[in-house]
Amino acid sequence: MNIRQHITALVAAAMLLGCTSSAPGRGVYMLLDTSGTYTEHLNKAQSVVNYLLGNLTSGDSFAVARIDSGSFSEKDILMRATFDARPSVANDQKRSFKKTIDTFAGSARGASHTDITGGLLQAVEWLNEVGPGQKTVLIFSDMDEDLQKGQIRDFPLDLRGFHVVALNVTKLNKDNVDPRIYLDRLEHWKKRVEEGGGTWQVINDLERLDAIIQDT
């Protein structure tokens, strides 16, 4: 083999290696509402987390955070992980994830206020940092934002490339009195997400969770 053939072989190998790429994977950030009586629904949230752990694979990123009085904070992130390329290590990460969420669900206490926008901003920040191919934010809440006095959240959000899913949006007592309040609440969030460039979806039937994640 002469020098020219060596060079040709090296170029071919480099081209082949250049074609390999790490898949960007999927990124899911789940927000859990812990305000008021909504903590009673945390067992349902556990099922959703378990479902997601069962479906996310190596290379995917997953984080779970709580929504409390001031959610725009890293402290509210309960667990986050990018699953390892080796399936066995990824399985260990999932076990650890489940354990953390189970512990949290057993000891969660209700928050006095509900800062959904802050949680959403934190989700956007984390997912942009991780950089997955598909970004999904799940909000497990009644979507009734109750901010502390002085908190500013009425500004446009940049949600380009994000898919926001509201899960288990329960009806409150006031919604029963006037259902338009419920519908207006959902419409308000839809408008806010879509104006930010994202897509919006509501899933109240947790049997239809397969619609949340698509295979990359």
Place this chain on the structure above:
Amino acid sequence: MPKAMMIWPGNPGLSIFVWAILAIVVMYAARIPAHQAIRGFTRVVAHTLRLAGHSLMDAQKRLALRNREVLLASGQELTERQIEQEFSRISTTIAKDLGTYPALHRKLSEQVASIDEDYRAATDSPPDPPAWTSAIGMTQQLVDKSGGDKTVGRVIEALHKGFMRAHAQAMGEYRKSSRTRHRLLSHMMPFWRRTASTLASVDKTVNGIVERSNHIDKLMEQYHEISKRSDRAERMLSTSAMTQFLISGLVLTIAVLGGFINFQLIALPMSEMVGASARLGSLKVSQVAALVIIMVEITMGLFLMESLRITRLFPVIGSMQDRNRRIMMWASLVILLVLASIESSLAYMRDLLAANNAALTQSLAGIAVQQPEFHWIPAVGQMTLGFILPFALTFVAVPMESFIHSLRVVGGNALEAALRLAVFACHLAGSLIHHLGSGLINTYDLAVFLPLKVEHLVLGVTASKTRRGKVPAA
């Protein structure tokens, strides 16, 4: 009807009528050029199609000739190879079984001599019993005739006893010699059996050679037919190629399914080695790695079969020196063995990973994690399969060779049939276009039948006037 075309607004019927009249007038005026245009166009198209048909027919004929050459050449090569193999087998048989014929002949001669010697020694030589018997009988009569003479009686008695003793002694010796003879005869039995067995073996070998020579005769006849380039040989080879194509295609399909199972066995554990998230195009790198391992196994199998001279896909390997060929054979076998061991361990790892995944799924579903009772059975099964499949895939080389060789013939025939179909389509289309031109001209004339009729009448009147003018006055 568009408003722009309405000559009388509010009366579309009249407008259409006027337009129709105008169209008929224009068409009548342009009748001859229109006819020429239609006829010219259809003639050009039909001619082009006919030319294309002829060109395709030429190509089909050339292809048929080439197919025939390829078929006969491959048939000739195959027959030569078969004859060569048959001669090689005969040579091996002669070297192995009949090469020791002188020794065998000497052994047979020794056995026959030994049998002959024993046979001679076993010849019966009985005493003369009638003389003894009559002598004993006579002494008894003399005793009776002596009439009580004691002296004579005693003498005769003594004689009688002497005879009896001698008789008993002779009979004893005769029995002894008979026993010896029987012993010798029984000693001959193994020699007979050995001789019979040796002769049967020689018979089998000779019959085998005769059968092979008959087969060689048939092959030679076939070779002769092919050399003559006869139609019979072509038909025979064509049928054989089609059969080979179908059978090898079926076996290759089975091999592909085997390869798929092999792939499934090692794709998951490969993700543990090269990662599950990296991709090469639309495939995961772990899947590509598994495919590469299977391809390498098939390649090693091909090399092994080539080195053993079972297949002849690579003439370079076939023409290697025996020593190099043997080195290549052992190298391929060792690599195959290593790959089979790797696959076996990957299959075991797959089982572990599957168990891990199942445990995680159970844990996520809130079910207590359970270990199946006979968990080791699928594990052992997968390991065995992982070890055997690479060797099974080795034999893909044999149907692959048949498939490649028969594909040349079958593919050529299929292409020839396609060309024949294209020729037919061109001729048919040319003919249709030609008749379509005549049809279009007739349709055109149908549209302008009224002015044509008028023209016909006018021409008829003019012609009759001319004829009348030419008739001389009576």
